[in-house]
Amino acid sequence: MVQDWYIVTIQALQNLWQLFLTFMPKLIGAIIVFVIGWFIALGVGKLVAKILNLIKLNQFFARGGWDEALEKAGLKADVAGFIGAICKWILVIVFLLAAVEILGFIEFASFLGQVIGWLPNVIVAVAIFVVAVILADIVEKIVRASVEKTKVGFAHIAGVIVKWSIYVFAILAILLQLGIVPYLIQMLFAGLVAMLAISCGLAFGLGGKETASDILDNLKKKLKGE
Template sequence: MLAFITTATTVENWGSAVFNPLQDLSQRTVNALPSIIGAIIILAIGWLVSATVGKIVTKIIELVKIDKAFEKIGIKKAAEESGMEFSMSKLFGWLIKWFLLLVFFLAATNILGLNQVANFINDILRYIPNVIVAVLILMVGTLFADFLYRLVRSGTKATGIPSASFLASVAKWTVLIFSTMVALAQLKIALVETLFTGIVAMFAIAGGIAFGLGGKDLAKELLEKVKQDISKNGKETKKSELE
């Protein structure tokens, strides 16, 4: 009888050890179910809204004909030769779409209490506006560069100034380079400082190599010139004393 009671107690303990965690898990699942359903609904709405807005933005930018401006400066052709399809309107629409989708995804993670994921998405969302502004700067700069190219070319041709295409190209690329530098600055890429440091280092290395290769002869010539000047001055002084 005692053995039966002991066995029954052991089985009961095993049952509690197995079923208690399952019961706790099921209870947590039931409690979290409203949050999970709410997060799924938010993500579904976010996908529909972001995809729709992204397409609308793409169509609006296509009406501005920004892709033709980028095609004129050769970016689209270079991308196609590399096996890639480039479209500034689609790129901007894609950025807007994912920005909005991340906003909805952030709301879903907050509902689920995923704080670490929410913080990571927050960091991305803080940077995406910089990317959007940089793309806008490039688009406006490209449109203005194309307009300036046509304006300078027609103006110089009308006044009979030679090299109209060259002057127009200089004006266009000046605007494009400036726009690119401003866009990179918006992305917090220190291109100017990097280029300046690289140029200084290049000249320093080139100067060191040049001095190492030809500095010996240059120093010899300088010393010879100084020697001749001293000798000449000495002769003139001696001549004046004799007189």
């Protein structure tokens, strides 16, 4: 009886040791792949940020006054660094997926594959938000100046309403891009588009055409550094 238990225990330990010997090369390979991938991702992220700084992307946003608008919306004004960070983390996830596949974790690898497939939607959503912040800043100035010209008051309120309407519009577009409640979002999206079209039409009808032209001319001069 004691001998049987001894044999069973020895066989179990041998099987465990065999599994360990089989798994260790995979683990070492996965660690090497991920560590190399981490340094590559870090380098690419810094390189992208450096290139964008060389073409003066941050200065471009600063000239238009959009860095302040982004900061008010909760986004750091270092646009080049932000884009570099996105590139870095995309590569980190890609190399993590490669490491997980080496280890043979099929379900986790499948999950990471779905995350990578979803990343373009997230990037587009971020782009929509940035464009919305910039557009809201420009349109708010146009509407506020247009209403001030009519001397009916409430120029500040009108500007804030239009700005937040664009924010809501952007949020709906982002949710639609991410596939969250698509049918409801499409209905709200259509309604908001109609409302914005009417609001912009009224603003231009109240003398906003000249104001918009002046604001856009000033913006062009700022972007050119004049």
